[in-house]
Amino acid sequence: DAGITQSPRHKVTETGTPVTLRCHQTENHRYMYWYRQDPGHGLRLIHYSYGVKDTDKGEVSDGYSVSRSKTEDFLLTLESATSSQTSVYFCAISLSPIYEQYFGPGTRLTVT
């Protein structure tokens, strides 16, 4: 299994508070992705990174920001959490977009 961890694994927070989720990899993969998974929807891309300090938006990026200051860590920040951001968040890594992606265990976020 690819070495990918996510922290925290579960979080409950209140509307309006900032939240940061962390994805850590030990595989030295160039690409890292943040997805959210909601009932009735497929996995949807929030942001991705193609290198240190290189990031781009996905299809559902509003309300989220990311940072990647070193190869192994990719942070997802909700500046002011809303109830619509209650979801399960998955991080994934890959060598390149045409290679398979390896997923982290997920973070269940509840915004009350």
Next chain:
Amino acid sequence: KNEVEQSPQNLTAQEGEFITINCSYSVGISALHWLQQHPGGGIVSLFMLSSGKKKHGRLIATINIQEKHSSLHITASHPRDSAVYICAALPPGNQFYFGTGTSLTVIP
């Protein structure tokens, strides 16, 4: 609008049956990814393919680029195959589009 459609949404099979899950997409793609998600939530990569057919154990994935269609087959299904199977299409660019998944239950 989802670029990727899977069918069926739900599937129940008896142990030992041959299973087919279908994935259709509406855009030209560079590659297609099949994933498995167990009830515990973890997502595992099964196949990545851009043409033809791949096989791993009892799992077979095929793709027809001209028809924009891929299938995942499971031979001699087993209760441990019970999971959600997800396909994801990669159009030119860096972003996969995911289907909503097929929930498979294999009954002993």
